[in-house]
Amino acid sequence: MTTQLRPATPAQDRSGHRSPRPVKGRASGSGMFHRQHGRRLLRKDALTVTAWGSVAAAVALWLADGGATVVNSVASAFTALGIVAGLAGMDLVLLMLLLAARIPVIDRTIGHDRALEFHRKLGKPSLYLLLGHGLLIAIGYGMAEGLDPISESVALWVLVPDMWLAFVSMALFIAVVVTSLVAVRRRFPYEFWYAVHLLTYAAVGTSLPHQFSVGGLFAEGTWQRWYWLAICVATGAALLYFRVLQPIFATSRHQLTVSRVASVAPGVVNIEMTGYQLDRLAGHGGRFFIWRFLAPGLWWHPHPFSLSAEPLAPGPGGESKLRITVRNLGRGSAQLMRLRPGTRVAVEGPYGMFGTAARTRDKVVMIGAGIGITPLRALLESTPFAPGDATVLLRGHSEEELYLGSEILELCEDRGARLFHLTGPRVRWDANSWLPEEAVRAGYNLASYVPDIADSDVYICGPAAWARNVISAAHAAGVGADQIHHERFDW
Secondary structure, three states, X not given: OOEEEEEOOOOEOOOOOEOOOOOOOOOOOOOHHHHHHHHHHHHHHHHHHHHHHHHHHHHHHHHHOOHHXXXXXXXXXXXXXXXXXXXXXXXXXXXXHHHXXXXXXXXXXXXXXXXXXXXXXXXXXXXXXXXXXXXXXHXXXXXXXXXXXXXXXXXXXXXXXXXXXXXXXXXXXXXXXXXHXXXXXXXXXXXXXXXHHOXXXXXXXXXXXXXXXXXXXXXXXXXXXXXXXXXXXXXXXXXXXXXXXHHHHHHHHHOEXXXXXXXXXXXXXXXXXXXXXXXXXXXXXXOEEEEEEOOOOOOXXXXXXXXXXXXXXXXXXOEEEEEXXXXXXXXXXXXXXXXXXXXXXXXXXXXXXXXXXXXXXOXXXXXXXXXXXHHHHHHHHHOOOOOOXXXXXXXXOOHHHOOOHHHHHHXXXXXXXXXXXXXXXXXXXXXXXXXXXXHHHOOOOHHHHXXXXXXXXXXXXXXXXXXXXXXXXXXXXXXXXXXXXXXXXXX
């Protein structure tokens, strides 16, 4: 049977009455998630206004300090435009760094993947503004001194203190943006791209000296100087704390160690870890962590994996257990198949919006395929819903590919969720289908399994192309964009 319906029912107590076991966060009060969603939208609006307001503030402070009063010729107009382009471009670069700093308020508002999406979108505009800054300044200064832009650039490099660092900074920014292009990234391994991307910090560092030492733009006592000092220090502090110190603190606090690596299916293993105070990692079902396994050849490689089970209660010694499920999808994950018990683990997170914080409705639908099923198991365990308000759809070529399927069935029976197993080959004639062939031939669609899906939150996790098809099907079924939750581990 390729399409299998398995409706889960609440567990029965010994007297025969249908009485589900208590589960943390089982019920969801009417309107609770609507209010939560409203607060998140307010935070999103506040962050958007703050981001664009910072660009406006950079230009406004320049004007307030008399920047426009020096425009009295064509040369000075070019110079002024160059200064404005440089201020806006540098502000966007700092915004890019903040979006990649893994700041909790940003992560809980728009999600880690969306933050990085905005980070990438700002790359080209910021580079164009900085290139325009350099070109317009060279034209303006050159016109004032009777030199062509190239000769003026050489003179600036040779004669003006710290200006050579600005040219180095520009070269680094170009290298970062070029290597961030999808077509270029695919030609190199992730480690190469990541190492080049770290040049962003060097680019920002080499761009700062000339801003404070050349001319009177950021002169002592001006509001501009204090503004730029404040945002540079704040950005650096955020990066240092959230990207470096917080992961060190978390690793030290939890003292995670691999306790067991158990096979789930061919090429799929559960990695169980023990540690302390793991309740501080609990309740985040579906959100992902970045794991570094501190073994030879592995310690430098970060792995973004979600929990596949919430941490267990601490034992007599205060230790607790948690678990991730990993599939062999390449060289990096293949090495994890051979992890030895006792291996120490560094952890960062949790990150992302693939959890209860993203909910907007009382009803919830979880759709997973392949290894993407495993985060749904943790989400099913922790997210609140009333019996009958949740539906789980698992997609695989066979029952063996419905990883952790027996555990999910038990949770569905315990919590009163409906469960569908959608197994069978893909539709060969329709690249947009996400259902097995037999279901498509029978005329099934998403609403066939979840008639009230338009009034539900939909969590989708699986291969990228398949997930895009499910998202399209959800939109076609009347699900709004804010109700669809899909975390892309493109970090």
